[in-house]
Amino acid sequence: MRDFITSQFGVSVVLAFIVINVLLGAVSYCIYFERKISAWIQDRCGPNRVGPWGLLQPIADGIKFLVKEDVVPNHVDKPLFIFAPAAIFLVAFIGFAAIPWGGQLELDGRLVNIQVANPDIGLLYILGVGSMSVYGAVLGGWASNNKYSLYGAIRATAQMLSYDIPMGLCILVVVLTMGTLRLEEITLQQTGYWAGWIPQWNIFLHPLAFAILFITALAESNRTPFDLAEAEQELVGGFHTEYSALKFGMFFLAEYAHMITASAFIAVLFLGGWHLPGVSWTQPQATQWYAVLAKIVVLSTKIIFFLFVMMWIRWTLPRFRFDQLMRLAWKGLIPITLALFVLAAALLFFDRQRSPLWALSGNLVILVVALITASSSRLRVTGRQVNLPTIAPATDFVRLGRVEMPL
């Protein structure tokens, strides 16, 4: 038994159990922190009635989700209506399986990875699982047989599909730099130093790819400014208009779980995962249990930082219009990421893929060219594409008062 627990497979199973439970708790508290941060930004108090500082609010919310009526209206497609929240919840909660949480741990003289699964195609796995969340949205919208739901679902689908392509290309830039799809290996390759003290994190090689990956992560998890799918003023609740009780809660939890997985993914790809420069416990050689704990704390801090930025953006920026959203993806991000891909391939060809000087200047050139192109009016990347005809002021129409009416 002890032999099984200390083997890689046993550690994986135990870790999967722990992470699922921690994630379920974390998403509940994400909602609490979202409300607290929104209150802080808008100069309000936020939840403060249930427990000290409202800390028990997520539990109260959970109970309320549970005891509310689970309405299944009789106009819906029942199997799909039940399947949709399950689908979105499932894909949101299995993406973390390939995230390396804490390097390696020495157990009974063996080294085991603190990672649920370390498949050869870890990156592809996360990308694939992440893009599957579109099924939950489109099935929920279609099954609801409600116009708001259907339009929300179609918008969500178009948006997720469009932002999938720049996301894939940004990750491809990392693959070209690192040459591996294993996330543990990617973290390990980022633990070196330039000039003795600058950590070899990918953000210092491809900051533009990092920024675009963050933007696409916002779009993929339907967060503001990309939450067109549930634009309340236009579409009531979007694709989950007809859902209530715990099924609605599952959509809600899935969104936050998606955010956490995406943050962890970006932290691993671009910010060195569990690596913190200068601290000996967070180096790959440290395999004691306290070193693993330190690494988990470092990665969690990076995740919390990303979550905070996502919430900050949500309560600061207004929502895009739909044409702006699609234009940003197809005319903005895709050409830039294609250029980044060419840059990464060229750097690799000349064996400069780990040289920050070359990579950063390439990034700078791409950014400057993109800004100049976007601001030149001929190519029409931004702004209205079609000038609407100006409406002539009504001169010969009815005016109240003693003016004659045209007959």
Place this chain on the structure above:
Amino acid sequence: MSLSPSLDSYAAIGITILMVLVVIVAMLILAHFVGPSRHGPVKDSPYESGMPVSTDARRRFHIRFYIVAVLFMLFDVEVIFMWPWATVFHHAATTGATIPLETGGVAGKGFLLAGMGVFFALLLFGLLYEWKKGAFQWD
């Protein structure tokens, strides 16, 4: 009990999926049995901001969404083709390894880069063509 490391990984992913499925089934069953259940003609009709329902929701939608779906199929599949190329090219470029070809020769990093160049040019041409055709024009 230990299979090959990679198979172990997939087994661990499978167990993760099973664990999440247990959570999902528990949530769905709880949601079904715990809350009250009261039906009514108004409650069971689709929500349309309080108005009587006019038509079925599943109507035709705009052609633009269809175009997005087709473009996604083209671009995303092309991007997926780049992934194996990226790992092979990285291997060839960093170690100087060559890949044997069916014709008998060997391909170095220059050949691989040129091959991707042709593929990439086609992709770029497609993007520019769609752009000129106005497929990305949304207003």
